[in-house]
Amino acid sequence: MSCLTTVLVVVVKLSLPAPIKNTELRNEFWLRKTYAQPIYDLVVGGDSRIYRGVSTYAINEELSPQLEAINLGYSSAGYNQEYLDFLVGRLSPTGNKILVLGVSPHSFTLEGAKNELYHKHLDKGSFDLFKGLYLSKYLKHFAPYKASELKDYLFNGSAQEVYFEDFQDDGWVHSYRLPEDSLTAIDIYRKLFTDYQVSDTLISNFLVQVAEIEASGIEIVAFRPPTFDMMTDLENSLSGYSESYMWKEMELRGCTWIDLDPSEFHTYDGSHLHFESAQKLSRIIGRQVKFLLDSKQ
Amino acid sequence: MIFNSIEFLLFAISFFLLWPFLGKRQLTRWAFITGASFFFYGWWDWRFLFLILASGLIDYFCALAIENRPKKRKLFFVLSLVGNLGALSVFKYSKFFATVLEDGFAQFNYQIDLVEKIPEFALILPVGISFYTFQSLSYTIDVYRGRLKATRNILHFFSYLSMFPQLVAGPIIRAKDFLAQLNRYRITNAIEKWNAIKMIAFGLFQKMVIADNLSLFIDSAFEGKSGFDGTGYWWLVMVAFSFQIYADFSGYSLIARGLSKYMGYHFRMNFNHPYLSKSLREFWTRWHISLSTWFRDYVYIALGGSQRGVVMGLIVLAITMMLSGLWHGAKYTFLMWAAIHVVLLIFERLTKWTRLFRKSPLLIPIIFIQATVAWVYFRAENMDQGHGIVKKLFTYNGSELEFSRVYFDSIFFLGLAILIEVMVYFRKNYTQIKIWYWRSNLDIVLVSLAIISILFLRGEGKQFIYFQF
Numbered sequence: 001m002s003c004l005t006t007v008l009v010v011v012v013k014l015s016l017p018a019p020i021k022n023t024e025l026r027n028e029f030w031l032r033k034t035y036a037q038p039i040y041d042l043v044v045g046g047d048s049r050i051y052r053g054v055s056t057y058a059i060n061e062e063l064s065p066q067l068e069a070i071n072l073g074y075s076s077a078g079y080n081q082e083y084l085d086f087l088v089g090r091l092s093p094t095g096n097k098i099l100v101l102g103v104s105p106h107s108f109t110l111e112g113a114k115n116e117l118y119h120k121h122l123d124k125g126s127f128d129l130f131k132g133l134y135l136s137k138y139l140k141h142f143a144p145y146k147a148s149e150l151k152d153y154l155f156n157g158s159a160q161e162v163y164f165e166d167f168q169d170d171g172w173v174h175s176y177r178l179p180e181d182s183l184t185a186i187d188i189y190r191k192l193f194t195d196y197q198v199s200d201t202l203i204s205n206f207l208v209q210v211a212e213i214e215a216s217g218i219e220i221v222a223f224r225p226p227t228f229d230m231m232t233d234l235e236n237s238l239s240g241y242s243e244s245y246m247w248k249e250m251e252l253r254g255c256t257w258i259d260l261d262p263s264e265f266h267t268y269d270g271s272h273l274h275f276e277s278a279q280k281l282s283r284i285i286g287r288q289v290k291f292l293l294d295s296k297q
Numbered sequence: 298m299i300f301n302s303i304e305f306l307l308f309a310i311s312f313f314l315l316w317p318f319l320g321k322r323q324l325t326r327w328a329f330i331t332g333a334s335f336f337f338y339g340w341w342d343w344r345f346l347f348l349i350l351a352s353g354l355i356d357y358f359c360a361l362a363i364e365n366r367p368k369k370r371k372l373f374f375v376l377s378l379v380g381n382l383g384a385l386s387v388f389k390y391s392k393f394f395a396t397v398l399e400d401g402f403a404q405f406n407y408q409i410d411l412v413e414k415i416p417e418f419a420l421i422l423p424v425g426i427s428f429y430t431f432q433s434l435s436y437t438i439d440v441y442r443g444r445l446k447a448t449r450n451i452l453h454f455f456s457y458l459s460m461f462p463q464l465v466a467g468p469i470i471r472a473k474d475f476l477a478q479l480n481r482y483r484i485t486n487a488i489e490k491w492n493a494i495k496m497i498a499f500g501l502f503q504k505m506v507i508a509d510n511l512s513l514f515i516d517s518a519f520e521g522k523s524g525f526d527g528t529g530y531w532w533l534v535m536v537a538f539s540f541q542i543y544a545d546f547s548g549y550s551l552i553a554r555g556l557s558k559y560m561g562y563h564f565r566m567n568f569n570h571p572y573l574s575k576s577l578r579e580f581w582t583r584w585h586i587s588l589s590t591w592f593r594d595y596v597y598i599a600l601g602g603s604q605r606g607v608v609m610g611l612i613v614l615a616i617t618m619m620l621s622g623l624w625h626g627a628k629y630t631f632l633m634w635a636a637i638h639v640v641l642l643i644f645e646r647l648t649k650w651t652r653l654f655r656k657s658p659l660l661i662p663i664i665f666i667q668a669t670v671a672w673v674y675f676r677a678e679n680m681d682q683g684h685g686i687v688k689k690l691f692t693y694n695g696s697e698l699e700f701s702r703v704y705f706d707s708i709f710f711l712g713l714a715i716l717i718e719v720m721v722y723f724r725k726n727y728t729q730i731k732i733w734y735w736r737s738n739l740d741i742v743l744v745s746l747a748i749i750s751i752l753f754l755r756g757e758g759k760q761f762i763y764f765q766f
Binding site: 131151 | 303304510524705706709710741742744745746748749752753754755756757
């Protein structure tokens with residue numbers, strides 16, 4: 001029996017490509033973020049549009065010398081004191097101290113402020129941590145497949161519907177989706193902003209904290225993550241978020257705001273940037289950071 | 298610590314490596330089982346070990362006192378009942394009872410605030426409290442009834458009570474079956490080991506491949522995240538839930554039985570393909586057998602069973618089922634689930650309608666549908682949600698099939714679960730298939746396929762559903 005099982009395991013491993021989503025790598029990815037050390041010159045924060053939309057490798061392409069940088073975005077992350085403290089706490093006390101914040105409307109809703117994914121990983125027990133951080137390099141070889149994935153491999157030779165995610169060491173998720181559908185996220189966000197509006201309290205608290213962070217010598221670079229036109233319109237009309245207000249208020253507190261034209265980027269689901277657009281956005285951020293660093297000198 | 302985790306794998310490997318050395322001598326065996334089981338339970342939350350200890354100590358000493366002081370045996374028996382049911386009431390039912398009282402007073406326009414006053418620790422439900430409490434209770438009841446001699450060794454008792462394979466989610470083993478088994482060390486032969494491995498592999502397959510892959514489909518429906526709402530959709534969700542809860546719990550029981558078998562012990566079967574039943578009465582002889590027989594022996598028969606006439610028999614049946622519902626959880630929905638079974642069981646008993654069609658295989662889906670509709674309340678967050686889903690099941694509300702594309706993965710595993718039960722049905726009912734199955738040594742292939750599926754097709758690891766009870 002053990003021989004038969006071993007042979008079958010080897011046959012399966014050799015005949016199938018790697019699973020589209022490796023749950024073990026995903027787990028390790030989130031834990032590495034959550035337990036990142038305070039060694040970075042540049043930290044990126046925000047929600048899923050940020051961890052899919054900003055590659056610190058691409059930011060560094062614009063910089064010389066390169067910075068120690070990490071993307072600490074989480075799904076549905078919201079800007080409350082705890083999350084901002086977490087981001088600031090990962091900056092090296094002796095480094096350049098640059099905080100890049102993706103400021104999307106959802107980050108100021110009560111739903112976002114729960115920071116559920118961050119807490120899910122922060123609250124893990126010590127064995128789960130050990131497993132995620134040190135055993136995943138072995139366990140990743142046994143990451144499960146989806147039945148639909150196998151069906152596509154068997155009958156069509158390759159996956160027909162792909163939600164590709166490649167978890168990068170810098171906290172960025174290189175992602176795309178086939179077939180693309182810019183309307184996928186629209187209904188979800190319509191429902192979301194019907195249930196949860198942007199909270200004025202969260203925004204005013206955020207602005208107070210931003211001022212404090214700037215006062216402590218940390219440079220903040222902020223922008224509204226570009227997304228599909230319809231999504232931007234929907235957010236502008238339903239969420240209660242005002243980009244111009246945020247832009248003005250953040251600049252008043254000493255932040256650098258990057259004005260982006262959403263039509264220059266493209267999303268695969270109406271919300272998240274295709275990896276090529278993510279790299280493009282990251283290079284724009286990189287140039288802004290370079291400008292900041294040069295002007296400091 | 299849950300069976301489908303790396304930490305349990307490491308724990309089990311360590312345990313079975315040490316077992317041949319520490320299992321041979323009686324005292325070290327009991328100490329080893331108790332120590333390992335406490336470690337297993339304490340991994341979740343060591344503070345609640347004190348609850349098992351307290352519950353066990355009460356029953357251990359009460360059972361001794363029942364034997365040693367015959368004149369005061371009733372007093373010690375009541376003490377044991379109060380201790381066990383008291384702990385259960387505090388940790389499992391305090392919020393429910395407080396809510397019931399609040400609701401009751403509210404009917405008379407009198408507002409009281411009891412839930413707020415419950416201490417925080419009493420709101421945490423210790424894993425497996427219903428299982429080990431019932432197990433501990435059965436010990437003192439059997440000693441009180443004179444069917445079992447109380448053990449003099451406290452480690453012997455605790456190795457029975459805390460035995461890790463069944464500690465947190467059953468099967469509920471009886472002291473009179475198991476204390477005697479614990480007296481000896483058995484060297485398991487190759488066939489027993491093979492059977493143990495088979496049970497563990499099939500149990501993990503049921504849990505990790507079937508139940509876990511169905512959960513996304515079901516959870517998104519009950520959390521209102523799916524966006525689908527048609528009649529066909531809800532029927533499929535409920536059929537999926539029927540198989541999820543079956544695979545989840547039956548899987549756990551199989552793993553528990555396999556682990557104990559590997560140690561040389563025997564736990565009775567806890568699930569026997571309940572969805573192949575041809576009556577609801579039969580369903581209850583195949584579903585969670587250790588709990589059903591517990592209620593049968595200690596509640597139904599104790600209250601007179603069917604010996605006191607038809608009407609009393611039905612009343613006792615209703616009481617037993619409602620208590621069983623309450624055992625599962627302190628919510629109105631569990632009572633509703635039990636009430637549906639009461640109504641259907643009484644109807645079945647009075648009309649004997651299932652006997653008219655006994656030979657027809659059509660009875661199987663009919664009984665399955667009854668169980669499935671009752672499961673709505675078992676899974677529902679509250680009564681309103683349960684009523685809403687039942688309404689959707691029985692009112693035509695479109696026949697969109699788009700959900701089958703979105704949830705292809707879950708539906709695939711639902712199909713697989715149904716296929717397995719159909720194959721079991723044919724194997725049980727057609728001798729030629731049975732003979733062919735045994736002759737072709739299919740077990741080896743099936744265990745290998747189960748292991749491959751666990752490795753490459755497992756769903757997102759979820760806790761066992763029955764841990765919450």
